[in-house]
Amino acid sequence: MISSTLFGLASLASAALAAANCTGINAISPKCASKEALHHRDFFYVGGHYVAGAAGNLTYDQLYVEKLTPARGVNQSRPVVLFHGGGTSGVTWLNTPDNRKGFASHLLDYGYQVYIVDQTSVGRGSAENLNDYVMRIGSTAEISEKGFTAPEITNAYPQSQQHTQWPGSGLKGDPIFDAFESTFIPLTSNLTVQELSMRSSGCQLLSLIGPSFLVSHSIGALHPLLLSNDCPSLVAGNINLEPGNIPFQSYVGNATSSVGRTSARPWGMTNTHVTYDPPIANSSELAYKLVGDDTPANRSCYMQTGTIHKLTEVAKVKYVALTGSASPHITYEHCVIDFLQQAGVNAEWIKLADKGIVGNGHFGYLELNSPQIAGVVHEWIQSSC
Template sequence: MPATARAESQAVDCTGINAVSPKCSTNETAYFRDFFYLGGRYLTTSSGNLTFDQLYVEKLTPALGVSQPKPLVFFHGGAVSGVTWLNTPDNRKGFASYFLERGFMVYLVDHTSVGRSSQMDTADYVLWNTTTAEGVEAAFTAPELAAAYPQAVNHTQWPGTGIKGDPYFDAFRKTVIPFTSNWTTGELSMRASACDLLDHIGPSYLISHSSGATYSVLLSNDCPQNVAGNINLEHSTQPFWNYGSTLNSGSAIRPWGLANTPLDYDPPITNASELVVEIVGNDTLALRNCHLQAEPARQLPKIASVPYLCITGEASVHATYDHCVIEYLKQAGANPDWIKLADLGIHGNGHFMHLEMNNLEIAAVVEGWILKTESSQP
């Protein structure tokens, strides 16, 4: 057999999950890894004390050393885990590698109830996973096919076809795992455990995706002295409301505005019912109306004290309602930054932008904001 033919016959398929083969090389950046569990509490049962609410944390130290003054802590979105920040479904470098190469200490967490922080399926932690393969296609990997909102047709950045059977879709779909549907319990445990983490590592930049943005908001409320900046890739903290796919549809949630558990408003309130809510704007599929405070709005001084950034993709459904969080924060006394990627010439991104083909361009946007914010500190 000719040498060329032998080489072709021995070629290794390293697409998607096939890259698990020892014959496939890695694109990841060299780092040292440590793991820890922080927070947690004992729950007394008839058979003894069980441990609940512990938070799994990976500490990634760049092999070439740390050159940046403050660490980064990454909070994943719903139905995935901290691995979302590592390599992408098509085996390219993820956000963790990007920032490790630039000298940042990186911390990855699995939210309490998820992944290696999973809890027992009790009345406190009711596990929930309604994200079907079809739902993943429609919402994240191929929204342009259903086009439930006008911006969806601009989606071009997901690797591969984004539908079942594609190796990159299948690799991503296998990362979708159950998480708790008890938002109150989940938030309370993360407030305690994640502030414990920040107490140990000091002021840090928090980088969150989707529903993970709830936790960075809560930490800005509870331990703002340790939050150097709050960076959100499409914050899923729409005030008071989850939007449906048709006009004037959805469901009430987050009665405290940006969360399901208490925030420190000024003037103070003891019950979420004291917040007066009004609907602002006409509801269209391209631009949803907002559920905001009626004026004069109560302030959120602790949250407002933390520098805030939201980044929104051109083709994501978040392009239709991310403005509502920005408006709510302004009402509450904050001065949030909002970067719409299309305004920077970065086009075609959906909700999981940190996994898409231009993910490192987006990481560079995040880095630029961090460096700008850091340079403005006294």
């Protein structure tokens, strides 16, 4: 009788779970099961320093780090460190807005030790340094719709019409979009100060955990590049999902038009000093010009001219960029690769469509075929070990 009763209760619970609406924020319900890989979780703050103030000593510039260990144990030789893009935080690597398994879980399933950071000044990496870290908006619903979740509607570039992988409509009011948009938080407008703090704390992190593969998204690609410059022996490889640090320029709001371009990153792909050969003391010593025909499908790029300065430290680390077939980045990611190769870096470009992975926008690691994208990352790491 007891066994029969327990079986009946289990059946009722299973039926209730199946009937639950677990879309978007509804998945917070106890009736909704998690899809995440089983793991152990620890957190740490790395780096930072005390600054005396009127109220006492405050901690500035610390880096928030989560350590995720697969419950079945680590079976990969190198850890993976995940760097989020602008406007988001480290939570972007956890479950997706439609509550599928997140990118970090895919890597845990492969047996990696995974570390997730919140950039200094962002999210749980927020510090007391309010004067230096003047914040600006992360994204609006309109920017997200046009650039990330439904670029096919605006049709700013022809490849946008191939976008098929975002779960849901990609528009405000859709519960999946609303869950995604809620993850955007303010980010610093002072990238110079942030880069300096990330360089210090990032190399401290790598000195503690050993040589690691650094996986970044969008403007988060700034930081692995800087760590490759500052502590290359601790970077096993750089894997950049749609790197946003296009040489010498920025596309505002992830737009692709010439109107949306602004001058950015005077050191080429960074805002702060990196090592070039022949050496330079000031970014003004880099000469560059716009090259290539400029069309919505294939943007022109800034390249060095005259004396070509090599990124000698960055070149010690293998680099790869992964780009979705329907993302705005497919129109200008070649600028990143061409600039790095000109500067002597072993830079590889993987167009996901060449791997049979099609239809992805800028946030491909959150989209329906994200397990396949994680597979490409794993494959590249294995080939680099």
